[in-house]
Amino acid sequence: MSTKNPRVAVVGATGAVGREMLSILEQRNFPASEIVPFASSRSVGIKLPFAGEELTVVELKEDSFKGFDLALFSAGGGTSTKFAPLAAEQGCVVVDNSSAWRMDPKKPLVVPEVNPQDLDWHDGIIANPNCSTIQMVVALQPIHKAAKIKRIVVSTYQAVSGSGQKAINELETQVSRLFNGKSIVPDVYPHQIAFNCLPQIDVFLDNGYTKEEMKMVNETVKIMGDESIKVTATTVRVPVFYAHSEAVNIETEKKLTPEECRNILAGAPGITVADYPEKSLYPMAIEATGEDDVFVGRIREDFTVDNGLNMWIVSDNIRKGAALNTIQIAETLIERDLLRVP
Ligand code: NAP
Numbered sequence: 149m150s151t152k153n154p155r156v157a158v159v160g161a162t163g164a165v166g167r168e169m170l171s172i173l174e175q176r177n178f179p180a181s182e183i184v185p186f187a188s189s190r191s192v193g194i195k196l197p198f199a200g201e202e203l204t205v206v207e208l209k210e211d212s213f214k215g216f217d218l219a220l221f222s223a224g225g226g227t228s229t230k231f232a233p234l235a236a237e238q239g240c241v242v243v244d245n246s247s248a249w250r251m252d253p254k255k256p257l258v259v260p261e262v263n264p265q266d267l268d269w270h271d272g273i274i275a276n277p278n279c280s281t282i283q284m285v286v287a288l289q290p291i292h293k294a295a296k297i298k299r300i301v302v303s304t305y306q307a308v309s310g311s312g313q314k315a316i317n318e319l320e321t322q323v324s325r326l327f328n329g330k331s332i333v334p335d336v337y338p339h340q341i342a343f344n345c346l347p348q349i350d351v352f353l354d355n356g357y358t359k360e361e362m363k364m365v366n367e368t369v370k371i372m373g374d375e376s377i378k379v380t381a382t383t384v385r386v387p388v389f390y391a392h393s394e395a396v397n398i399e400t401e402k403k404l405t406p407e408e409c410r411n412i413l414a415g416a417p418g419i420t421v422a423d424y425p426e427k428s429l430y431p432m433a434i435e436a437t438g439e440d441d442v443f444v445g446r447i448r449e450d451f452t453v454d455n456g457l458n459m460w461i462v463s464d465n466i467r468k469g470a471a472l473n474t475i476q477i478a479e480t481l482i483e484r485d486l487l488r489v490p
């Protein structure tokens with residue numbers, strides 16, 4: 149039996165993504181019968197604001213999911229690997245923000261604007277993609293449908309909030325200390341992040357790419373459902389608090405003019421086209437922060453290849469890149485009467 153008014157567990161509720169999840173559940177009037185915030189033993193008893201009241205954080209334990217219908221996880225891959233199967237065994241559908249299950253062929257990896265149909269075959273655990281992947285596929289899927297994308301080259305400019313609350317604090321502290329002539333000691337990142345750009349997100353792999361870059365490569369193909377699409381990525385951390393920006397170059401089978409591309413994107417769900425170079429208007433991280441849409445601009449021809457386009461894609465990494473996409477998945481499960489462990 150599925151439910152329209154689930155009891156919801158928010159796992160990792162004290163973190164940057166978890167807090168945003170609570171705020172979005174409230175903003176969207178999510179039809180929960182009850183919401184319970186879970187975190188580690190460190191956070192037991194912390195009060196989190198929700199709808200004018202306070203929710204009290206509970207410690208996550210192996211039997212925590214009894215009586216819950218839905219669990220929204222954002223507490224890291226280790227927690228998801230251990231607790232998501234336990235939740236599903238206890239009859240609770242999991243939408244997981246970590247990379248733990250994304251490339252498992254038995255788990256759908258879903259962006260509701262792109263591949264909601266993949267929810268039909270969920271087995272109790274659904275993976276939410278990486279933030280950099282989400283905003284890119286929202287913008288590229290409508291173009292792929294119209295003109296078939298053959299190759300994607302992406303370079304990212306990623307906000308520190310992608311590394312959690314500690315990284316937000318680290319950028320704040322470094323900026324303030326450096327302005328006051330004090331020394332800094334990097335902690336979250338291998339180098340100073342204030343006034344700097346780091347061409348390393350996560351660890352390096354044997355092929356010379358970082359883990360973040362290979363997430364973009366592999367997840368894009370799985371979500372867009374087309375193994376023929378070639379993807380290469382360079383991911384860079386920049387001293388921005390919220391919203392990831394991406395310079396994206398694509399080659400398509402069919403020719404699309406920039407004007408055709410703008411019209412296709414303007415009619416697609418979850419996208420705002422902001423492309424008025426004559427007025428210096430284009431998507432920017434400071435304007436995308438706190439917004440739900442993926443913003444696309446600087447759309448222009450790449451005249452070095454036959455059918456090439458360049459564009460600039462910006463979105464709030466904590467909202468559409470994580471918390472919002474997770475909640476949209478949950479809403480789609482309810483709409484499609486799929487909120488049950490098969
Ligand atoms: P964060 O600010 O560091 O928060 C981490 C959260 O996980 C906290 O609530 C923490 O609870 C909780 N936690 C850690 N270990 C736990 C345990 N053993 N049991 C229960 N809860 C535990 O990090 P964040 O930015 O919110 O990100 C959290 C996770 O979400 C990431 O690790 C990643 O897997 C995923 N994420 C995904 C995306 C994406 O691209 N879709 C983006 C960002 C993050 P305490 O406060 O008690 O320590």
Ligand code: 3JN
Nearest residue numbers: 224225245246247248278306310311
């Ligand atoms: O760095 C970013 O901007 C996004 C980071 C996402 C992240 C951070 C820690 C662990 C992930 C993720 O979602 O890919 C993970 C993870 O592997 O779960």
